[in-house]
Amino acid sequence: MEGPRGTKSQEIQKVIDLTDQVFRISAGLAPTMGQEFPLLLNDKNKERMRVMVEENQPIAVVNYYKSSFLIQGTPIPIGSVGAVCTHPEHQGRGLATVLLDDVENQMRQEDIFLMLVSGRLNIYRRRSCSVSGDFYKVSLLPSEKREKVNIIPYESKDIDLMIQLYQLESLRYERTYDEFTGFLEGGTTPWGNNEYEVYLVQEQEETYGYFILRLVRKGEEAWGDIREYAGDRREILEGVYATINQHGLSHIDISFPSQDPIKSLIISEGIEIQKENQIGTLKILQFTKLMDQLKPYFSSLVSENLLNQLEYYEKQGRYGLAIGKEKLEFTTLDELNQFIFGTAHEELSYSWDMQDKPLLQQFYNAVFPVPIPWAGGLNFI
8 A cells, every 4th residue: 555645647537536436426426526626636736635545546535725814914824625535445444544644744844834624524523623713604585675786697707806806805815816716617616406606796887796606406495605705795795685586595695704894784684693613624733833923913903012922832732822920721722723713603612711811811802713714615625
């Protein structure tokens, strides 16, 4: 057996075939994984397609894609893990665990600070990948009062405008032009009961935003969710309502970071929202480097005097924050993940008593949880 190692160019199609077999063909679906994830499963990313090979056939694979979050201009290097699978005849041998160990080591060597995984299975939870992230979710229902905006189906000539709108977002993924077009093409590939529509939102011939709709049809039922949006939030909401009516949908779900201005618009209309965590799980790979990287973001929210007193460390499996004599220590990475990025909402989570730590309480209230983009958008891996 060979591995863990990167995928060779001549093996890429074999890896795609394996992911198709596990995730699509076994469920009676067409083999579309290569079309859905063209940036993840291709020659340029082959060293991050980590495989175990037996008799010249890939039998297990863990793939990841390197990118960055931009948090008010501060870049955070991340690795998105997905299309993780083992051939059915080789399951139970611990191959995925070996590959995940290898992937985390590779990410650290690439100076990736945060790992996102598209799943919540025990194989990820056992290695301290946490349900975390500070998000909300709303289900919008049909409404008759929404007729102000026009929703215009996307055409290829609109790509520059979409990119410009996305670049104005204060919380987003960092994307090159080729990444934007590649993720757009892959992320709107139909599969199973899932279809996709991309709309520009216009009013009086001015374009104010765009959104990407996933449509699900089962028999006579149809509903949707918004995979990604950018631009004026009020116009986007109007456009989503128009889409519900146009497609005759029962509802459309939207997930968004708790700091997103769309939240106040929804609340002002008396619509119920509910807490939600980031899709999948996440894991801090390099705590002190992550904190170093976040300092420009912290500096916009707390005084220089307070930030200069901040100390943090990682040693012997323990993680700590301190300001002066005030100190918080975390004994597990799961607790640290939730402290930095937000507690789990649908399971037991942590709380921290800082009544006797006024400076740490002030710092925590100002900067945590750190906002991150919704990983279920075009960059979903």
